[in-house]
Amino acid sequence: MKTIPKGLFITFEGPDKAGKSTQIKLLEQKLRCQGYEVLMTREPGGTLLGEELRRLVMQFRAEGIAPGAELLLFGASRAQLVHNFLLPQLTAGKIILCDRFADSTTAYQGGARHLDAGFIAALHQFSLQGRWPDLTFLLDLSVEESFRRLQTARTGKHDRFEEEDRKFHHQVREAFLQIARDNPQRVRVLDASQQVETIAEKIYQEVARVLV
Ligand SMILES: Nc1ncnc2c1ncn2[C@@H]1O[C@H](COP(=O)(O)OP(=O)(O)O)[C@@H](O)[C@H]1O
Numbered sequence: 001m002k003t004i005p006k007g008l009f010i011t012f013e014g015p016d017k018a019g020k021s022t023q024i025k026l027l028e029q030k031l032r033c034q035g036y037e038v039l040m041t042r043e044p045g046g047t048l049l050g051e052e053l054r055r056l057v058m059q060f061r062a063e064g065i066a067p068g069a070e071l072l073l074f075g076a077s078r079a080q081l082v083h084n085f086l087l088p089q090l091t092a093g094k095i096i097l098c099d100r101f102a103d104s105t106t107a108y109q110g111g112a113r114h115l116d117a118g119f120i121a122a123l124h125q126f127s128l129q130g131r132w133p134d135l136t137f138l139l140d141l142s143v144e145e146s147f148r149r150l151q152t153a154r155t156g157k158h159d160r161f162e163e164e165d166r167k168f169h170h171q172v173r174e175a176f177l178q179i180a181r182d183n184p185q186r187v188r189v190l191d192a193s194q195q196v197e198t199i200a201e202k203i204y205q206e207v208a209r210v211l212v
Pocket residue numbers: 014015016017018019020021022023149153192193194195196199
């Protein structure tokens with residue numbers, strides 16, 4: 001198995017149904033075929049504590065979750081993932097593909113819930129311990145198309161974010177695009193309405209470039 005000094009940390013961002021899970025699986029297969037050790041994880045979640053927090057933050061309905069509490073639950077899940085999983089596995093030279101990460105918090109809790117941007121940036125600094133992703137793919141999709149895919153792929157109950165209105169999701173999209181403009185060295189924006197294989201090829205080309 002090939003390893004990489006200091007590992008490679010790749011995150012996938014974008015709205016629900018943009019194709020994050022689809023693309024992560026395809027990239028994982030390609031990298032495995034090349035002989036790399038690849039680990040997949042997700043946020044919130046990825047650890048035992050994180051998965052418990054995920055259930056709460058996505059589904060808790062016994063009372064409303066205060067926006068600040070929501071932010072800190074995501075922060076707690078991330079701090080656990082970074083400490084218990086990301087840092088040790090990257091040190092061991094693994095490639096990690098993560099389904100959502102800090103940018104989702106900036107977009108959802110910052111851009112759409114309007115929580116303080118300075119505090120969110122400080123929370124990222126605290127929970128990431130400086131280990132930002134090496135590469136982030138933003139699968140950009142219109143709110144209309146995201147809603148359309150939600151209708152067709154409907155399985156089970158809505159989570160708390162799927163229940164938000166179009167305005168909320170427009171603000172999420174704009175915030176993601178702003179993150180991409182602010183971090184051109186790290187974030188690659190991909191039009192998620194393209195064919196699955198077209199997107200997969202673009203992603204693989206970018207990753208291959210950092211692997212050589
Ligand atoms: N590029 C694409 N074009 C059309 N449909 C897609 C595309 N990528 C994924 N899908 C479909 O959209 C749905 C959501 O994909 P998924 O990968 O689960 O998205 P996410 O993980 O971002 O929520 C699935 O039914 C999937 O087959």
